[in-house]
Amino acid sequence: MDFRLSEEQRLWRKAVHDFVSKEIKPLAQEINEKEEIPRPVIQKMGPMGLLGMCVPETYGGSELDAISSAIAIEELAWGDGGTALTIEAHNELGCASVALFGTEDQKQTLLPPVISGEGKLTSLALTEPQAGSDLRNIRTKAHKQGNQWIIQGSKSWITNAGEADFIVTLVKTNPDEGSSGMSMIIVPTDTPGLSIAPPEKKMGAGGTHSHEVRYDAAKVPAEYLLGKEGEGLQQTLKILDGGRVSVGALSVGIAQAALEEGLSYAKERETFGKTLSKHQAIQWLVADAATDIHAARLMVYYAAWLKDQGKSYTKAGAAAKLFATEMAERAAYSAIQIHGSYGYSREYPVEAMYKAARLMTIGEGTSEIQRLVIARKLFEEGPLRIE
Numbered sequence: 001m002d003f004r005l006s007e008e009q010r011l012w013r014k015a016v017h018d019f020v021s022k023e024i025k026p027l028a029q030e031i032n033e034k035e036e037i038p039r040p041v042i043q044k045m046g047p048m049g050l051l052g053m054c055v056p057e058t059y060g061g062s063e064l065d066a067i068s069s070a071i072a073i074e075e076l077a078w079g080d081g082g083t084a085l086t087i088e089a090h091n092e093l094g095c096a097s098v099a100l101f102g103t104e105d106q107k108q109t110l111l112p113p114v115i116s117g118e119g120k121l122t123s124l125a126l127t128e129p130q131a132g133s134d135l136r137n138i139r140t141k142a143h144k145q146g147n148q149w150i151i152q153g154s155k156s157w158i159t160n161a162g163e164a165d166f167i168v169t170l171v172k173t174n175p176d177e178g179s180s181g182m183s184m185i186i187v188p189t190d191t192p193g194l195s196i197a198p199p200e201k202k203m204g205a206g207g208t209h210s211h212e213v214r215y216d217a218a219k220v221p222a223e224y225l226l227g228k229e230g231e232g233l234q235q236t237l238k239i240l241d242g243g244r245v246s247v248g249a250l251s252v253g254i255a256q257a258a259l260e261e262g263l264s265y266a267k268e269r270e271t272f273g274k275t276l277s278k279h280q281a282i283q284w285l286v287a288d289a290a291t292d293i294h295a296a297r298l299m300v301y302y303a304a305w306l307k308d309q310g311k312s313y314t315k316a317g318a319a320a321k322l323f324a325t326e327m328a329e330r331a332a333y334s335a336i337q338i339h340g341s342y343g344y345s346r347e348y349p350v351e352a353m354y355k356a357a358r359l360m361t362i363g364e365g366t367s368e369i370q371r372l373v374i375a376r377k378l379f380e381e382g383p384l385r386i387e
């Protein structure tokens with residue numbers, strides 16, 4: 001067993017960390033206050049390789065291993081949770097769908113423009129107003145007319161839709177066939193009949209925007225089907241497996257940032273004649289947070305390692321997401337507690353971290369859904385073990 005990162009992974013972590021320290025962390029408060037996606041910074045991420053992490057080099061991507069991608073998302077989230085989610089959804093949901101299931105032609109045409117930083121981003125649209133966890137209950141439909149798909153329906157909470165070049169959309173192409181009647185269609189955002197609402201008013205994570213998307217007889221060419229007709233749900237589950245590891249990494253990054261804020265505040269603030277760092281109750285808060293973060297990071301890297309080995313990582317990924325996202329909320333809660341009233345102020349960064357962390361137990365599969373996945377796999381395969 002070797003727990004060391006490779007030299008390449010260590011250098012990558014440092015490069016992303018330095019980039020985030022300079023370009024994102026100093027802007028985090030402004031991003032959250034104004035609820036603005038930092039577009040000029042995202043532009044700089046293209047040449048860094050942060051916008052095509054799962055895209056093969058043939059199409060201009062950086063083709064990273066899963067551990068390196070997790071490291072990058074963790075570091076981005078250390079700078080700002082919302083911005084990290086924008087980049088995570090672009091890489092792990094939008095780009096990954098095309099990279100995994102696209103034809104040669106789709107990959108060549110669609111991927112290079114969205115990974116350079118000069119162009120737009122990508123989205124994956126699964127959720128609908130009446131169906132999030134229960135995706136078999138979606139109502140958006142597509143039918144073939146000549147050499148076109150005609151799409152009718154609506155999607156909600158679609159991250160990056162307002163910034164996207166295309167939205168990979170889960171639809172029913174054969175509503176009578178249940179889960180085998182679902183397909184994925186790539187919908188360019190300039191498609192006639194497609195409309196994207198203004199960003200949702202969220203609790204936090206100002207660096208990411210989610211939108212309602214309507215398809216009113218939206219027409220796309222027949223060749224924009226992704227993979228084969230009827231495979232949409234299986235494709236979705238595969239994409240979400242990867243997304244879970246990534247949201248776990250994102251949560252580790254937020255928690256790490258919150259812990260660092262708590263530590264530095266505790267070293268400065270004095271009560272009852274000594275700094276907070278000398279009070280045992282505060283020491284326990286930081287010790288618990290550090291232990292939690294360490295455990296979550298190991299779980300995330302282990303799930304990513306399984307992915308890199310080509311092994312099944314559904315159970316390990318769901319467990320990593322469940323633990324890391326709930327842990328991040330605990331870590332951010334403790335950081336606020338250590339700051340006292342200042343922790344509740346928007347002038348201090350821990351407030352925004354707490355609000356970003358809160359989202360992570362919901363997006364890309366709630367904690368309850370992770371527990372369902374883990375339990376199902378436990379009965380099918382037995383307990384989680386180190387391979």
Ligand SMILES: Cc1cc2nc3c(=O)[nH]c(=O)nc-3n(C[C@H](O)[C@H](O)[C@H](O)COP(=O)(O)OP(=O)(O)OC[C@H]3O[C@@H](n4cnc5c(N)ncnc54)[C@H](O)[C@@H]3O)c2cc1C
Binds near residue numbers: 210362
């Ligand atoms: C900021 C943000 C960004 C998002 N980005 C995207 C995106 O890019 N693309 C996209 O498609 N979606 C996106 N979503 C939607 C997100 O994936 C869904 O909100 C999530 O999957 C939960 O679905 P729901 O909101 O419909 O809740 P529901 O499915 O209605 O669930 C409500 C509650 O019931 C629980 N529950 C449901 N079923 C069960 C069960 N069988 N057993 C136990 N408990 C259960 C859930 O865990 C939850 O607590 C985003 C959401 C947010 C908030």
